[in-house]
Amino acid sequence: MARHTVVTMPGDGIGKVVLPESLRVLNAVGFEADYVHADIGWDCWIEEGNALPDRTVEMLARHRLGLFGAITSKPKAKADAELKPELRGKGLSYFSPIVGMRQKFGLDVCVRPCRSFAGNPLNFIRKKPGGGFEEPSVDAVIFRQNTEGMYAGVEWTNPSAGVRDALASHPKFKPFRDVPGPDLAVSARIVTRSGCFRIAKAAFEHARKHGYRSVTVCEKPNVLRETSGMMEEEAKKVQKLFPEIPLWSVNIDAQMMWLTKNPEEYGVVVATNLFGDIISDAFAGLVGGLGFACSANVGAEVAVFEPTHGSAPKYEKLDPPIVNPIAMILSAAMMLDHVGEGEKAERIRKAIAAVVSEGKVRTYDMLRLPGGPDVFKHGAATTARMTDAILERL
Ligand code: NAI
Numbered sequence: 001m002a003r004h005t006v007v008t009m010p011g012d013g014i015g016k017v018v019l020p021e022s023l024r025v026l027n028a029v030g031f032e033a034d035y036v037h038a039d040i041g042w043d044c045w046i047e048e049g050n051a052l053p054d055r056t057v058e059m060l061a062r063h064r065l066g067l068f069g070a071i072t073s074k075p076k077a078k079a080d081a082e083l084k085p086e087l088r089g090k091g092l093s094y095f096s097p098i099v100g101m102r103q104k105f106g107l108d109v110c111v112r113p114c115r116s117f118a119g120n121p122l123n124f125i126r127k128k129p130g131g132g133f134e135e136p137s138v139d140a141v142i143f144r145q146n147t148e149g150m151y152a153g154v155e156w157t158n159p160s161a162g163v164r165d166a167l168a169s170h171p172k173f174k175p176f177r178d179v180p181g182p183d184l185a186v187s188a189r190i191v192t193r194s195g196c197f198r199i200a201k202a203a204f205e206h207a208r209k210h211g212y213r214s215v216t217v218c219e220k221p222n223v224l225r226e227t228s229g230m231m232e233e234e235a236k237k238v239q240k241l242f243p244e245i246p247l248w249s250v251n252i253d254a255q256m257m258w259l260t261k262n263p264e265e266y267g268v269v270v271a272t273n274l275f276g277d278i279i280s281d282a283f284a285g286l287v288g289g290l291g292f293a294c295s296a297n298v299g300a301e302v303a304v305f306e307p308t309h310g311s312a313p314k315y316e317k318l319d320p321p322i323v324n325p326i327a328m329i330l331s332a333a334m335m336l337d338h339v340g341e342g343e344k345a346e347r348i349r350k351a352i353a354a355v356v357s358e359g360k361v362r363t364y365d366m367l368r369l370p371g372g373p374d375v376f377k378h379g380a381a382t383t384a385r386m387t388d389a390i391l392e393r394l
């Protein structure tokens with residue numbers, strides 16, 4: 001196996017805490033790699049006016065493999081106020097570096113596995129009709145189109161005359177025609193046939209490779225006839241290439257209801273950007289939430305792996321750190337899957353499963369404690385202790 005170089009981007013806040021923990025696990029499992037640090041995030045914005053510096057983009061282009069912690073982003077006024085004085089008034093505007101990275105490298109396939117670990121006190125449970133509770137085992141993998149749709153960024157408040165004219169050419173714009181510009185906001189939902197096809201194909205390939213029984217496309221084609229319609233159409237086309245795997249089509253709103261009724265029924269789920277974002281958070285909530293939610297952003301050349309959580313600034317300065325490193329470690333395991341080291345990835349997941357089911361070492365979130373410096377008094381483990389426990393099980 002060729003030796004890999006991994007670009008490590010801890011970013012801000014707890015990104016700096018959890019990323020090094022995942023490296024300890026990668027080393028322990030015998031993954032042979034070199035790691036190169038790259039700057040990203042809020043400090044880069046303040047100092048350089050760019051949260052995703054060119055040198056980081058170049059490193060990713062060269063090495064093609066990235067591990068990312070989390071970044072902090074703040075509303076426009078705050079972002080402008082924190083920019084260093086020399087850079088102010090130069091027309092710089094903050095742009096999310098993770099969204100930027102996805103767009104720059106065409107990381108159009110986002111994969112978010114949501115699998116419950118037996119014994120996790122945060123797992124979803126439901127009441128049985130005859131009394132008592134049951135804990136369905138959830139194993140869903142969400143494939144979210146990552147670069148188009150509602151997050152393509154084509155939006156306006158007070159759109160220009162040209163945009164208004166174009167909108168007015170649609171009969172359904174009639175009720176909005178006389179709304180004053182400053183009172184009118186428009187976000188365009190843009191999807192392409194090739195984007196839909198690629199995400200659907202990635203979903204079916206995953207289902208085949210890992211033996212999932214079905215793929216569910218989650219859209220709203222009865223209302224969003226053009227965009228959701230195209231996604232569903234492409235998913236149907238792809239299904240023909242995978243005749244042994246049925247395609248289910250469920251409306252996004254209905255899916256949010258079914259989710260807590262029978263989550264064990266779902267395997268691979270595929271959706272456009274916003275809907276995929278929503279569904280993946282919803283599924284993640286059934287299997288432990290942010291401390292467990294991992295993800296991959298995969299393009300034709302470059303792939304970046306990250307926990308779905310953010311920088312959790314309120315816990316950034318706690319010493320020792322309290323946050324759960326499992327989401328980051330699971331993301332690193334996804335990186336191993338990606339580079340053909342699936343056996344090592346599986347060992348990591350088994351070690352995590354063992355620690356969770358044993359139940360001796362639990363971070364504050366797993367004990368449902370409010371976060372803070374005194375969680376240790378209530379039996380919570382430190383971030384490092386959780387990693388140690390995983391290492392002991394490897
Ligand atoms: P967040 O995910 O940072 O934190 C929300 C809450 O979830 C935390 O206060 C904490 O209670 C819990 N949490 C998060 N990660 C955890 C972990 N590993 N272990 C245990 N508990 C954990 O989201 P929030 O507070 O909305 O945003 C904070 C900052 O992060 C913002 O600046 C936001 O823009 C940014 N953000 C960045 C993301 C990224 O880097 N991909 C994603 C989401 C938010």
Ligand code: MG
Pocket residue numbers: 277281308
């Ligand atoms: Mg989200």
